[in-house]
Amino acid sequence: MDVRQLDWSLLQSFVRVASSGSLSAAARSSGISQPTLGRHMRALEEALEQPLFTRRPEGQTLTPMGHQLLAHAQQMEDAAARISLTAAGASARLEGTVRLTAARVVAHWHLPQLLARLRREEPGIRIDLVASDLPENLLHREADIALRMFRPERGDLSAQKVADLPLGLYAARSYLDRAGRPETLEALKAMDFVGYGRSDIMQRLMAENGWTASRETFPLRCEDQLVNWALVCAGCGVGGFQRVIADADPRVERIAEFLRLPALPVWLVVPEALRQVPRIARVRQALAEEMARIGAAARP
CATH class of the missing domain: 3.40.190.10 (Periplasmic binding protein-like II)
Structure with missing residues:
Protein backbone atom coordinates (compact mmCIF):
# COMPACT_ATOMS: atom_id res chain seq x y z
CA MET A 1 0.00 0.00 0.00
CA ASP A 2 1.12 3.56 -0.73
CA VAL A 3 1.54 5.01 2.78
CA ARG A 4 0.63 8.43 1.40
CA GLN A 5 -2.93 7.12 1.17
CA LEU A 6 -3.13 6.16 4.85
CA ASP A 7 -6.28 7.26 6.60
CA TRP A 8 -5.25 10.05 9.01
CA SER A 9 -7.79 8.81 11.55
CA LEU A 10 -5.85 5.55 11.87
CA LEU A 11 -2.70 7.43 12.81
CA GLN A 12 -4.62 9.59 15.29
CA SER A 13 -5.99 6.48 16.96
CA PHE A 14 -2.49 4.98 16.98
CA VAL A 15 -1.10 8.01 18.85
CA ARG A 16 -3.93 7.77 21.40
CA VAL A 17 -3.37 4.07 22.06
CA ALA A 18 0.43 4.38 22.14
CA SER A 19 0.28 7.33 24.53
CA SER A 20 -2.30 5.70 26.81
CA GLY A 21 -0.71 2.25 26.92
CA SER A 22 -3.91 0.28 26.33
CA LEU A 23 -7.06 0.27 24.22
CA SER A 24 -9.28 0.72 27.28
CA ALA A 25 -7.33 3.75 28.56
CA ALA A 26 -7.31 5.32 25.09
CA ALA A 27 -11.06 4.77 24.81
CA ARG A 28 -11.69 6.51 28.14
CA SER A 29 -9.56 9.53 27.29
CA SER A 30 -10.67 9.96 23.66
CA GLY A 31 -14.35 9.03 23.71
CA ILE A 32 -13.79 6.56 20.86
CA SER A 33 -15.04 3.05 21.60
CA GLN A 34 -12.53 0.31 22.36
CA PRO A 35 -13.72 -1.91 19.45
CA THR A 36 -13.26 1.01 17.03
CA LEU A 37 -9.74 1.67 18.28
CA GLY A 38 -8.96 -2.04 17.98
CA ARG A 39 -10.16 -2.06 14.36
CA HIS A 40 -8.05 1.01 13.62
CA MET A 41 -4.93 -0.66 15.02
CA ARG A 42 -5.50 -3.82 12.98
CA ALA A 43 -6.15 -1.82 9.82
CA LEU A 44 -2.98 0.24 10.34
CA GLU A 45 -0.82 -2.83 10.93
CA GLU A 46 -2.27 -4.50 7.83
CA ALA A 47 -1.65 -1.40 5.74
CA LEU A 48 1.96 -1.12 6.91
CA GLU A 49 2.48 -4.89 6.91
CA GLN A 50 4.26 -4.47 10.25
CA PRO A 51 3.26 -5.25 13.86
CA LEU A 52 3.10 -2.06 15.90
CA PHE A 53 2.23 -3.48 19.31
CA THR A 54 3.06 -6.47 21.43
CA ARG A 55 -0.19 -7.47 23.13
CA ARG A 56 0.10 -8.29 26.81
CA PRO A 57 -2.50 -8.74 29.58
CA GLU A 58 -1.49 -5.43 31.18
CA GLY A 59 -1.71 -3.44 27.94
CA GLN A 60 -0.04 -2.64 24.63
CA THR A 61 3.75 -2.36 24.27
CA LEU A 62 5.21 -0.71 21.19
CA THR A 63 7.42 -2.73 18.88
CA PRO A 64 10.58 -1.07 17.46
CA MET A 65 8.55 -0.21 14.35
CA GLY A 66 5.82 1.19 16.59
CA HIS A 67 8.30 3.49 18.34
CA GLN A 68 9.51 4.84 15.00
CA LEU A 69 5.99 5.39 13.73
CA LEU A 70 4.92 7.14 16.97
CA ALA A 71 7.61 9.81 16.59
CA HIS A 72 6.54 10.54 13.00
CA ALA A 73 2.82 10.43 13.81
CA GLN A 74 3.26 12.89 16.69
CA GLN A 75 5.12 15.26 14.36
CA MET A 76 2.22 14.99 11.90
CA GLU A 77 -0.26 15.66 14.70
CA ASP A 78 1.69 18.74 15.80
CA ALA A 79 1.82 19.98 12.19
CA ALA A 80 -1.93 19.49 11.78
CA ALA A 81 -2.52 21.37 15.04
CA ARG A 82 -0.41 24.29 13.82
CA ILE A 83 -2.34 24.40 10.54
CA SER A 84 -5.56 24.59 12.55
CA LEU A 85 -4.14 27.34 14.77
CA THR A 86 -2.99 29.33 11.75
CA ALA A 87 -6.43 29.11 10.17
CA ALA A 88 -8.16 30.05 13.42
CA GLY A 89 -5.78 32.97 13.90
CA ALA A 90 -6.99 34.57 10.68
CA SER A 91 -10.49 35.11 12.07
CA ALA A 92 -11.40 38.79 12.46
CA ARG A 93 -14.86 38.36 13.99
CA LEU A 94 -15.76 39.30 17.56
CA GLU A 95 -18.02 36.28 17.72
CA GLY A 96 -17.77 32.53 17.92
CA THR A 97 -16.75 30.01 20.58
CA VAL A 98 -13.82 30.38 22.97
CA ARG A 99 -12.81 27.23 24.82
CA LEU A 100 -11.48 28.18 28.24
CA THR A 101 -9.93 25.81 30.77
CA ALA A 102 -9.26 26.54 34.43
CA ALA A 103 -8.68 24.65 37.66
CA ARG A 104 -11.93 23.54 39.30
CA VAL A 105 -11.51 25.92 42.25
CA VAL A 106 -10.92 28.88 39.93
CA ALA A 107 -13.79 27.87 37.65
CA HIS A 108 -16.15 27.44 40.60
CA TRP A 109 -15.32 30.56 42.63
CA HIS A 110 -13.71 33.13 40.37
CA LEU A 111 -15.19 32.78 36.88
CA PRO A 112 -19.04 32.65 37.06
CA GLN A 113 -19.60 36.37 37.72
CA LEU A 114 -17.01 37.36 35.13
CA LEU A 115 -18.50 35.11 32.47
CA ALA A 116 -22.01 36.34 33.21
CA ARG A 117 -20.83 39.93 32.71
CA LEU A 118 -18.88 39.00 29.57
CA ARG A 119 -21.95 37.34 28.05
CA ARG A 120 -23.95 40.53 28.61
CA GLU A 121 -21.25 42.69 27.06
CA GLU A 122 -20.30 40.35 24.19
CA PRO A 123 -23.37 38.28 23.22
CA GLY A 124 -21.65 37.05 20.05
CA ILE A 125 -18.99 35.21 22.05
CA ARG A 126 -19.85 31.74 23.34
CA ILE A 127 -17.78 30.25 26.16
CA ASP A 128 -17.01 26.57 26.47
CA LEU A 129 -15.64 26.27 30.04
CA VAL A 130 -13.57 23.20 30.91
CA ALA A 131 -13.21 22.95 34.69
CA SER A 132 -10.28 20.60 35.13
CA ASP A 133 -7.15 20.24 37.23
CA LEU A 134 -5.45 18.45 34.33
CA PRO A 135 -3.49 20.59 31.85
CA GLU A 136 -5.23 20.82 28.48
CA ASN A 137 -3.12 20.77 25.31
CA LEU A 138 -3.46 24.28 23.88
CA LEU A 139 -1.52 23.47 20.71
CA HIS A 140 -4.00 20.74 19.81
CA ARG A 141 -6.98 23.09 20.39
CA GLU A 142 -8.19 21.24 23.48
CA ALA A 143 -8.55 24.79 24.77
CA ASP A 144 -7.99 28.30 23.37
CA ILE A 145 -7.16 29.93 26.71
CA ALA A 146 -5.93 28.40 29.96
CA LEU A 147 -5.70 29.76 33.48
CA ARG A 148 -2.85 27.81 35.05
CA MET A 149 -0.91 27.82 38.31
CA PHE A 150 2.41 27.30 36.57
CA ARG A 151 4.22 28.95 33.67
CA PRO A 152 4.39 26.87 30.48
CA GLU A 153 7.83 26.41 28.99
CA ARG A 154 6.93 26.14 25.30
CA GLY A 155 7.91 29.17 23.26
CA ASP A 156 4.84 28.97 21.00
CA LEU A 157 2.55 29.76 23.94
CA SER A 158 2.01 33.30 25.15
CA ALA A 159 2.00 33.40 28.98
CA GLN A 160 1.03 36.39 31.12
CA LYS A 161 1.18 36.32 34.92
CA VAL A 162 -2.03 38.00 36.06
CA ALA A 163 -2.21 37.41 39.82
CA ASP A 164 -0.70 36.01 42.99
CA LEU A 264 -0.37 30.81 44.23
CA PRO A 265 0.67 32.27 40.85
CA VAL A 266 -1.98 32.54 38.14
CA TRP A 267 -0.84 32.48 34.50
CA LEU A 268 -3.04 33.31 31.53
CA VAL A 269 -1.90 31.18 28.60
CA VAL A 270 -2.90 31.23 24.93
CA PRO A 271 -1.26 29.86 21.78
CA GLU A 272 0.79 32.61 20.16
CA ALA A 273 -1.04 32.02 16.86
CA LEU A 274 -4.41 32.83 18.50
CA ARG A 275 -3.36 35.79 20.64
CA GLN A 276 -4.69 38.45 18.24
CA VAL A 277 -7.94 36.70 17.29
CA PRO A 278 -10.54 39.30 18.37
CA ARG A 279 -12.86 37.04 20.37
CA ILE A 280 -9.94 35.35 22.13
CA ALA A 281 -8.19 38.66 22.79
CA ARG A 282 -11.43 40.03 24.29
CA VAL A 283 -11.88 37.07 26.64
CA ARG A 284 -8.19 37.12 27.51
CA GLN A 285 -8.39 40.81 28.43
CA ALA A 286 -11.45 40.25 30.63
CA LEU A 287 -9.78 37.33 32.40
CA ALA A 288 -6.57 39.27 33.00
CA GLU A 289 -8.44 42.23 34.50
CA GLU A 290 -10.66 40.06 36.72
CA MET A 291 -7.85 37.87 38.06
CA ALA A 292 -5.69 40.95 38.71
CA ARG A 293 -8.60 42.46 40.68
CA ILE A 294 -9.03 39.28 42.70
CA GLY A 295 -5.30 39.10 43.37
CA ALA A 296 -5.21 42.71 44.55
CA ALA A 297 -8.19 42.14 46.86
CA ALA A 298 -6.48 39.07 48.33
CA ARG A 299 -3.28 40.88 49.35
CA PRO A 300 -2.98 41.41 53.12
Whole structure:
Protein backbone atom coordinates (compact mmCIF):
# COMPACT_ATOMS: atom_id res chain seq x y z
CA MET A 1 0.00 0.00 0.00
CA ASP A 2 1.12 3.56 -0.73
CA VAL A 3 1.54 5.01 2.78
CA ARG A 4 0.63 8.43 1.40
CA GLN A 5 -2.93 7.12 1.17
CA LEU A 6 -3.13 6.16 4.85
CA ASP A 7 -6.28 7.26 6.60
CA TRP A 8 -5.25 10.05 9.01
CA SER A 9 -7.79 8.81 11.55
CA LEU A 10 -5.85 5.55 11.87
CA LEU A 11 -2.70 7.43 12.81
CA GLN A 12 -4.62 9.59 15.29
CA SER A 13 -5.99 6.48 16.96
CA PHE A 14 -2.49 4.98 16.98
CA VAL A 15 -1.10 8.01 18.85
CA ARG A 16 -3.93 7.77 21.40
CA VAL A 17 -3.37 4.07 22.06
CA ALA A 18 0.43 4.38 22.14
CA SER A 19 0.28 7.33 24.53
CA SER A 20 -2.30 5.70 26.81
CA GLY A 21 -0.71 2.25 26.92
CA SER A 22 -3.91 0.28 26.33
CA LEU A 23 -7.06 0.27 24.22
CA SER A 24 -9.28 0.72 27.28
CA ALA A 25 -7.33 3.75 28.56
CA ALA A 26 -7.31 5.32 25.09
CA ALA A 27 -11.06 4.77 24.81
CA ARG A 28 -11.69 6.51 28.14
CA SER A 29 -9.56 9.53 27.29
CA SER A 30 -10.67 9.96 23.66
CA GLY A 31 -14.35 9.03 23.71
CA ILE A 32 -13.79 6.56 20.86
CA SER A 33 -15.04 3.05 21.60
CA GLN A 34 -12.53 0.31 22.36
CA PRO A 35 -13.72 -1.91 19.45
CA THR A 36 -13.26 1.01 17.03
CA LEU A 37 -9.74 1.67 18.28
CA GLY A 38 -8.96 -2.04 17.98
CA ARG A 39 -10.16 -2.06 14.36
CA HIS A 40 -8.05 1.01 13.62
CA MET A 41 -4.93 -0.66 15.02
CA ARG A 42 -5.50 -3.82 12.98
CA ALA A 43 -6.15 -1.82 9.82
CA LEU A 44 -2.98 0.24 10.34
CA GLU A 45 -0.82 -2.83 10.93
CA GLU A 46 -2.27 -4.50 7.83
CA ALA A 47 -1.65 -1.40 5.74
CA LEU A 48 1.96 -1.12 6.91
CA GLU A 49 2.48 -4.89 6.91
CA GLN A 50 4.26 -4.47 10.25
CA PRO A 51 3.26 -5.25 13.86
CA LEU A 52 3.10 -2.06 15.90
CA PHE A 53 2.23 -3.48 19.31
CA THR A 54 3.06 -6.47 21.43
CA ARG A 55 -0.19 -7.47 23.13
CA ARG A 56 0.10 -8.29 26.81
CA PRO A 57 -2.50 -8.74 29.58
CA GLU A 58 -1.49 -5.43 31.18
CA GLY A 59 -1.71 -3.44 27.94
CA GLN A 60 -0.04 -2.64 24.63
CA THR A 61 3.75 -2.36 24.27
CA LEU A 62 5.21 -0.71 21.19
CA THR A 63 7.42 -2.73 18.88
CA PRO A 64 10.58 -1.07 17.46
CA MET A 65 8.55 -0.21 14.35
CA GLY A 66 5.82 1.19 16.59
CA HIS A 67 8.30 3.49 18.34
CA GLN A 68 9.51 4.84 15.00
CA LEU A 69 5.99 5.39 13.73
CA LEU A 70 4.92 7.14 16.97
CA ALA A 71 7.61 9.81 16.59
CA HIS A 72 6.54 10.54 13.00
CA ALA A 73 2.82 10.43 13.81
CA GLN A 74 3.26 12.89 16.69
CA GLN A 75 5.12 15.26 14.36
CA MET A 76 2.22 14.99 11.90
CA GLU A 77 -0.26 15.66 14.70
CA ASP A 78 1.69 18.74 15.80
CA ALA A 79 1.82 19.98 12.19
CA ALA A 80 -1.93 19.49 11.78
CA ALA A 81 -2.52 21.37 15.04
CA ARG A 82 -0.41 24.29 13.82
CA ILE A 83 -2.34 24.40 10.54
CA SER A 84 -5.56 24.59 12.55
CA LEU A 85 -4.14 27.34 14.77
CA THR A 86 -2.99 29.33 11.75
CA ALA A 87 -6.43 29.11 10.17
CA ALA A 88 -8.16 30.05 13.42
CA GLY A 89 -5.78 32.97 13.90
CA ALA A 90 -6.99 34.57 10.68
CA SER A 91 -10.49 35.11 12.07
CA ALA A 92 -11.40 38.79 12.46
CA ARG A 93 -14.86 38.36 13.99
CA LEU A 94 -15.76 39.30 17.56
CA GLU A 95 -18.02 36.28 17.72
CA GLY A 96 -17.77 32.53 17.92
CA THR A 97 -16.75 30.01 20.58
CA VAL A 98 -13.82 30.38 22.97
CA ARG A 99 -12.81 27.23 24.82
CA LEU A 100 -11.48 28.18 28.24
CA THR A 101 -9.93 25.81 30.77
CA ALA A 102 -9.26 26.54 34.43
CA ALA A 103 -8.68 24.65 37.66
CA ARG A 104 -11.93 23.54 39.30
CA VAL A 105 -11.51 25.92 42.25
CA VAL A 106 -10.92 28.88 39.93
CA ALA A 107 -13.79 27.87 37.65
CA HIS A 108 -16.15 27.44 40.60
CA TRP A 109 -15.32 30.56 42.63
CA HIS A 110 -13.71 33.13 40.37
CA LEU A 111 -15.19 32.78 36.88
CA PRO A 112 -19.04 32.65 37.06
CA GLN A 113 -19.60 36.37 37.72
CA LEU A 114 -17.01 37.36 35.13
CA LEU A 115 -18.50 35.11 32.47
CA ALA A 116 -22.01 36.34 33.21
CA ARG A 117 -20.83 39.93 32.71
CA LEU A 118 -18.88 39.00 29.57
CA ARG A 119 -21.95 37.34 28.05
CA ARG A 120 -23.95 40.53 28.61
CA GLU A 121 -21.25 42.69 27.06
CA GLU A 122 -20.30 40.35 24.19
CA PRO A 123 -23.37 38.28 23.22
CA GLY A 124 -21.65 37.05 20.05
CA ILE A 125 -18.99 35.21 22.05
CA ARG A 126 -19.85 31.74 23.34
CA ILE A 127 -17.78 30.25 26.16
CA ASP A 128 -17.01 26.57 26.47
CA LEU A 129 -15.64 26.27 30.04
CA VAL A 130 -13.57 23.20 30.91
CA ALA A 131 -13.21 22.95 34.69
CA SER A 132 -10.28 20.60 35.13
CA ASP A 133 -7.15 20.24 37.23
CA LEU A 134 -5.45 18.45 34.33
CA PRO A 135 -3.49 20.59 31.85
CA GLU A 136 -5.23 20.82 28.48
CA ASN A 137 -3.12 20.77 25.31
CA LEU A 138 -3.46 24.28 23.88
CA LEU A 139 -1.52 23.47 20.71
CA HIS A 140 -4.00 20.74 19.81
CA ARG A 141 -6.98 23.09 20.39
CA GLU A 142 -8.19 21.24 23.48
CA ALA A 143 -8.55 24.79 24.77
CA ASP A 144 -7.99 28.30 23.37
CA ILE A 145 -7.16 29.93 26.71
CA ALA A 146 -5.93 28.40 29.96
CA LEU A 147 -5.70 29.76 33.48
CA ARG A 148 -2.85 27.81 35.05
CA MET A 149 -0.91 27.82 38.31
CA PHE A 150 2.41 27.30 36.57
CA ARG A 151 4.22 28.95 33.67
CA PRO A 152 4.39 26.87 30.48
CA GLU A 153 7.83 26.41 28.99
CA ARG A 154 6.93 26.14 25.30
CA GLY A 155 7.91 29.17 23.26
CA ASP A 156 4.84 28.97 21.00
CA LEU A 157 2.55 29.76 23.94
CA SER A 158 2.01 33.30 25.15
CA ALA A 159 2.00 33.40 28.98
CA GLN A 160 1.03 36.39 31.12
CA LYS A 161 1.18 36.32 34.92
CA VAL A 162 -2.03 38.00 36.06
CA ALA A 163 -2.21 37.41 39.82
CA ASP A 164 -0.70 36.01 42.99
CA LEU A 165 -3.28 34.45 45.30
CA PRO A 166 -2.10 34.16 48.93
CA LEU A 167 -2.65 30.81 50.66
CA GLY A 168 -3.53 30.07 54.26
CA LEU A 169 -4.14 27.15 56.61
CA TYR A 170 -7.73 26.72 57.78
CA ALA A 171 -9.86 24.52 59.97
CA ALA A 172 -13.54 24.45 60.84
CA ARG A 173 -14.50 26.36 63.98
CA SER A 174 -16.13 23.18 65.27
CA TYR A 175 -12.84 21.29 64.89
CA LEU A 176 -10.81 24.06 66.54
CA ASP A 177 -13.24 24.23 69.47
CA ARG A 178 -12.55 20.54 69.98
CA ALA A 179 -8.80 20.33 69.18
CA GLY A 180 -7.64 23.79 70.20
CA ARG A 181 -6.08 26.65 68.25
CA PRO A 182 -2.38 26.00 67.65
CA GLU A 183 0.12 28.68 68.66
CA THR A 184 3.28 26.70 67.85
CA LEU A 185 4.50 24.31 65.18
CA GLU A 186 4.48 21.44 67.69
CA ALA A 187 0.84 22.10 68.53
CA LEU A 188 0.01 22.24 64.84
CA LYS A 189 1.71 18.89 64.22
CA ALA A 190 -0.63 17.25 66.70
CA MET A 191 -3.69 18.16 64.61
CA ASP A 192 -5.40 16.18 61.88
CA PHE A 193 -4.69 17.29 58.31
CA VAL A 194 -6.71 16.80 55.15
CA GLY A 195 -4.31 15.97 52.32
CA TYR A 196 -4.42 15.23 48.60
CA GLY A 197 -4.48 11.81 47.00
CA ARG A 198 -1.60 12.20 44.54
CA SER A 199 -0.35 15.77 44.77
CA ASP A 200 2.54 16.37 47.18
CA ILE A 201 1.92 20.12 47.52
CA MET A 202 1.06 19.86 51.23
CA GLN A 203 4.23 17.87 51.97
CA ARG A 204 6.34 20.44 50.09
CA LEU A 205 4.81 23.35 51.99
CA MET A 206 5.42 21.55 55.26
CA ALA A 207 9.04 20.82 54.29
CA GLU A 208 9.60 24.53 53.63
CA ASN A 209 8.63 25.12 57.27
CA GLY A 210 10.96 22.46 58.67
CA TRP A 211 8.35 19.73 58.94
CA THR A 212 8.98 16.40 57.24
CA ALA A 213 5.65 14.82 56.28
CA SER A 214 4.53 11.78 54.29
CA ARG A 215 1.22 10.52 52.96
CA GLU A 216 0.64 8.85 56.33
CA THR A 217 0.62 12.30 57.94
CA PHE A 218 -2.85 12.81 56.46
CA PRO A 219 -5.57 10.56 57.92
CA LEU A 220 -7.96 11.80 55.24
CA ARG A 221 -7.02 12.52 51.62
CA CYS A 222 -8.89 13.59 48.50
CA GLU A 223 -7.39 14.78 45.22
CA ASP A 224 -10.47 16.79 44.19
CA GLN A 225 -9.86 20.30 45.54
CA LEU A 226 -13.54 21.17 45.91
CA VAL A 227 -14.25 18.01 47.90
CA ASN A 228 -11.02 18.49 49.86
CA TRP A 229 -12.22 21.93 50.95
CA ALA A 230 -15.66 20.56 51.85
CA LEU A 231 -13.94 18.05 54.15
CA VAL A 232 -12.04 20.86 55.89
CA CYS A 233 -15.23 22.89 56.32
CA ALA A 234 -17.01 19.84 57.76
CA GLY A 235 -14.44 19.57 60.55
CA CYS A 236 -12.26 16.74 59.27
CA GLY A 237 -9.03 18.60 59.95
CA VAL A 238 -6.66 21.32 58.76
CA GLY A 239 -6.23 22.17 55.08
CA GLY A 240 -4.78 24.84 52.83
CA PHE A 241 -6.83 27.12 50.60
CA GLN A 242 -6.87 30.49 48.86
CA ARG A 243 -7.29 33.29 51.38
CA VAL A 244 -9.57 35.32 49.14
CA ILE A 245 -12.09 32.45 49.25
CA ALA A 246 -11.56 30.96 52.70
CA ASP A 247 -11.43 34.23 54.65
CA ALA A 248 -15.01 34.91 53.57
CA ASP A 249 -16.29 31.51 54.75
CA PRO A 250 -17.81 31.76 58.26
CA ARG A 251 -17.41 28.01 58.85
CA VAL A 252 -13.62 28.20 59.12
CA GLU A 253 -10.81 30.15 60.76
CA ARG A 254 -7.35 30.89 59.44
CA ILE A 255 -4.71 29.41 61.74
CA ALA A 256 -0.94 29.06 62.17
CA GLU A 257 0.02 32.40 60.69
CA PHE A 258 3.53 31.77 61.98
CA LEU A 259 4.04 29.49 58.96
CA ARG A 260 5.49 30.78 55.67
CA LEU A 261 3.10 30.00 52.86
CA PRO A 262 3.70 31.14 49.27
CA ALA A 263 1.20 32.84 47.02
CA LEU A 264 -0.37 30.81 44.23
CA PRO A 265 0.67 32.27 40.85
CA VAL A 266 -1.98 32.54 38.14
CA TRP A 267 -0.84 32.48 34.50
CA LEU A 268 -3.04 33.31 31.53
CA VAL A 269 -1.90 31.18 28.60
CA VAL A 270 -2.90 31.23 24.93
CA PRO A 271 -1.26 29.86 21.78
CA GLU A 272 0.79 32.61 20.16
CA ALA A 273 -1.04 32.02 16.86
CA LEU A 274 -4.41 32.83 18.50
CA ARG A 275 -3.36 35.79 20.64
CA GLN A 276 -4.69 38.45 18.24
CA VAL A 277 -7.94 36.70 17.29
CA PRO A 278 -10.54 39.30 18.37
CA ARG A 279 -12.86 37.04 20.37
CA ILE A 280 -9.94 35.35 22.13
CA ALA A 281 -8.19 38.66 22.79
CA ARG A 282 -11.43 40.03 24.29
CA VAL A 283 -11.88 37.07 26.64
CA ARG A 284 -8.19 37.12 27.51
CA GLN A 285 -8.39 40.81 28.43
CA ALA A 286 -11.45 40.25 30.63
CA LEU A 287 -9.78 37.33 32.40
CA ALA A 288 -6.57 39.27 33.00
CA GLU A 289 -8.44 42.23 34.50
CA GLU A 290 -10.66 40.06 36.72
CA MET A 291 -7.85 37.87 38.06
CA ALA A 292 -5.69 40.95 38.71
CA ARG A 293 -8.60 42.46 40.68
CA ILE A 294 -9.03 39.28 42.70
CA GLY A 295 -5.30 39.10 43.37
CA ALA A 296 -5.21 42.71 44.55
CA ALA A 297 -8.19 42.14 46.86
CA ALA A 298 -6.48 39.07 48.33
CA ARG A 299 -3.28 40.88 49.35
CA PRO A 300 -2.98 41.41 53.12
